[in-house]
Amino acid sequence: MIATISGRLTHKSPEFLIVDVNGIGYRVIAPLTTYYKLPDTDNSVFLYTYTHVREDALILFGFLTYEEKELFKKLIAVSQIGPKLAVNILSGITARELKEAIAKGDIVRLTSIPGVGRKTAERIVLELKDKIDFIVEDTQPSAVSSQLSVRRDPLFEDAVSALVNLGYKKVVAEDAVKQARGREGEKADIEGLIKESLKILSK
Numbered sequence: 001m002i003a004t005i006s007g008r009l010t011h012k013s014p015e016f017l018i019v020d021v022n023g024i025g026y027r028v029i030a031p032l033t034t035y036y037k038l039p040d041t042d043n044s045v046f047l048y049t050y051t052h053v054r055e056d057a058l059i060l061f062g063f064l065t066y067e068e069k070e071l072f073k074k075l076i077a078v079s080q081i082g083p084k085l086a087v088n089i090l091s092g093i094t095a096r097e098l099k100e101a102i103a104k105g106d107i108v109r110l111t112s113i114p115g116v117g118r119k120t121a122e123r124i125v126l127e128l129k130d131k132i133d134f135i136v137e138d139t140q141p142s143a144v145s146s147q148l149s150v151r152r153d154p155l156f157e158d159a160v161s162a163l164v165n166l167g168y169k170k171v172v173a174e175d176a177v178k179q180a181r182g183r184e185g186e187k188a189d190i191e192g193l194i195k196e197s198l199k200i201l202s203k
């Protein structure tokens with residue numbers, strides 16, 4: 001299964017995205033919460049992905065945060081909720097708001113999302129209320145001083161992987177990301193880290 005994807009964003013619309021990875025274009029469906037935060041086309045992008053397998057197709061769903069991906073997986077595990085409705089739900093509410101609504105049993109808030117009726121909202125609360133605490137929220141690790149610590153940082157590794165997928169040698173990518181991480185500090189996220197690394201590599 002494809003867990004993440006990084007490459008050049010060649011098409012961007014609310015219906016779907018196309019991410020070019022070494023000349024191969026991957027069609028990705030993303031919720032609007034991800035779509036609105038994407039860069040313009042022809043820029044690099046990194047997404048956490050979920051691969052949905054059907055008899056006639058493999059469909060990629062993409063998310064900017066790991067938390068959003070995990071919420072998507074929880075939603076499609078709810079009876080009578082498929083990937084399309086799960087994306088629709090995540091398009092109409094932020095991950096934090098959704099978790100709060102489920103935890104509080106806020107049926108009114110959930111039914112305010114287009115496509116979610118009362119019965120669906122009640123199933124979401126019933127089936128996920130005790131599971132929502134297991135979803136790991138995204139954190140932005142603080143900058144670390146030693147090279148060993150940096151290389152064990154998942155954010156660092158994801159950024160390096162993204163650059164390698166774009167065609168850069170691993171040692172070059174690691175050096176660029178290390179410099180970028182030093183500049184970005186605690187505010188660093190995967191998108192900013194990759195963008196800063198590409199600026200360094202373009203000099």
